[in-house]
Amino acid sequence: MPGEESRKLYEEALNLFPGGVNSPIRAAVKPYPFYVSRAEGPYLYTVDGERLIDYVLAYGPMFLGHRHPRVLEAVKEQLERGWAYGTPAELEIKLAKKILKYYHQGGMVRFVNSGTEATMAAIRLARGYTGRKYIVKFNGCYHGAHDAVLVGAGSAAAEYGVPSSLGVPEEVAKLTLIARFNDVESVEKIMKKHGDQVAAIIVEPVAGNAGVIPPKPGFLKGLRELADQYGALLIMDEVITGFRLGLGGAQEYYGVRGDITTLGKIVGGGFPIGVVAGPREIMENFTPSGKVFNAGTFNAHPVTMAAGLATIEVLETGEPYRVAREAASKLAKTVEDLISRYGIKATVNYVENMFQVFFVDGEVASPEDAARSNREMYNELHQELLSRGVFIAPSQMEAIFTSAAHTAEVVEETITALEDAFKRLREQ
Ligand SMILES: Cc1ncc(COP(=O)(O)O)c(C=O)c1O
Numbered sequence: 001m002p003g004e005e006s007r008k009l010y011e012e013a014l015n016l017f018p019g020g021v022n023s024p025i026r027a028a029v030k031p032y033p034f035y036v037s038r039a040e041g042p043y044l045y046t047v048d049g050e051r052l053i054d055y056v057l058a059y060g061p062m063f064l065g066h067r068h069p070r071v072l073e074a075v076k077e078q079l080e081r082g083w084a085y086g087t088p089a090e091l092e093i094k095l096a097k098k099i100l101k102y103y104h105q106g107g108m109v110r111f112v113n114s115g116t117e118a119t120m121a122a123i124r125l126a127r128g129y130t131g132r133k134y135i136v137k138f139n140g141c142y143h144g145a146h147d148a149v150l151v152g153a154g155s156a157a158a159e160y161g162v163p164s165s166l167g168v169p170e171e172v173a174k175l176t177l178i179a180r181f182n183d184v185e186s187v188e189k190i191m192k193k194h195g196d197q198v199a200a201i202i203v204e205p206v207a208g209n210a211g212v213i214p215p216k217p218g219f220l221k222g223l224r225e226l227a228d229q230y231g232a233l234l235i236m237d238e239v240i241t242g243f244r245l246g247l248g249g250a251q252e253y254y255g256v257r258g259d260i261t262t263l264g265k266i267v268g269g270g271f272p273i274g275v276v277a278g279p280r281e282i283m284e285n286f287t288p289s290g291k292v293f294n295a296g297t298f299n300a301h302p303v304t305m306a307a308g309l310a311t312i313e314v315l316e317t318g319e320p321y322r323v324a325r326e327a328a329s330k331l332a333k334t335v336e337d338l339i340s341r342y343g344i345k346a347t348v349n350y351v352e353n354m355f356q357v358f359f360v361d362g363e364v365a366s367p368e369d370a371a372r373s374n375r376e377m378y379n380e381l382h383q384e385l386l387s388r389g390v391f392i393a394p395s396q397m398e399a400i401f402t403s404a405a406h407t408a409e410v411v412e413e414t415i416t417a418l419e420d421a422f423k424r425l426r427e428q
């Protein structure tokens, strides 16, 4: 549990940062966030002298675990050559080629610095390309912290009760039309009314910011068909799923392709990144070849490029996917067994190397279902695990991730913690 050293730092932070943190979800760890002094493999080490098994993984990026030697070596090597040039370097070409190989063969890439920037640029690109103004987004999905997508948003926006943020002008919010995840008919209804003015449908192929909610069979295909029918673009926001569900992300996993892909997190190897990728015909609308403006001092930052490239090279061995999958499937199964042993009303959603437990009666097939779950009970589980040295997402609206560093031994230790934690939950 967060100790005295963390408490002192948090008290200082409260005077410096709104809510004491620089991204709101970090304050969801109660009674205050623990402060990390270093990280290695599957572990975070806190300033309070604790070692935590990490299933948050910086909210997704650390798929190889912390401080992976290959990534560290690549970053050090780049640092020796300098770390910001304001002019191109070869590594950006190498990383772009890797991304295009798995996402848009023959296409193009624009590197930015976060998932937020990627979806903001992708939406502007879609509007510029189609000459249309509306976008369709799904209630409870999260695409970052910019105006167009802070309408019915998930993640911390849902956790803190601001799915539609103050400060987003009504005129702007009105351009975002809200449909229901896993409900093609809700999209069809919108398209029938506004289809000729819809620039893009943007979707998280697995809703990972409302817990973990996989797409129902036919959902993504239905979106593809509606986008085609109405001449809108389909933006696959793979900031979480990209390089996580496999090298080709959710699009390869589910066999449905978007017109534009947004990536982030894993593809930067733990350094800030966002990627917009798509076919040349669409991508060339970005400045300077086209008239859709996008720019960034730190775009294609050399250190990020080095870390991303090293990460993908390790992923290409396939081993990280095997380890992470085995860990998640074993843990998800353990939680299912515990729920049934103790007669707790809950359900587990699991995809490859991400899962989440929802304390609710019945299936969770939409963010609306997720919102019905008992969040207090989830928070108790989080606390019980934290007190046993296991860090899972501090909010029901996030995913539990595994990595290549979650070996069988680490999983066994986690299972012991889970058994004790569920026993305690049952006793309360
Ligand atoms: C699906 C998705 N899109 C976009 C974002 C925004 O990414 P970032 O936090 O890097 O701005 C996130 C996470 O934050 C995300 O999960």
Ligand SMILES: N[C@H](C=O)CCC(=O)O
Residues within 6 Å of the ligand: 023, 024, 025, 026, 059, 060, 142, 155, 156, 209, 240, 398
């Ligand atoms: N759910 C968010 C990204 O996926 C969590 C990251 C953040 O908001 O800090």
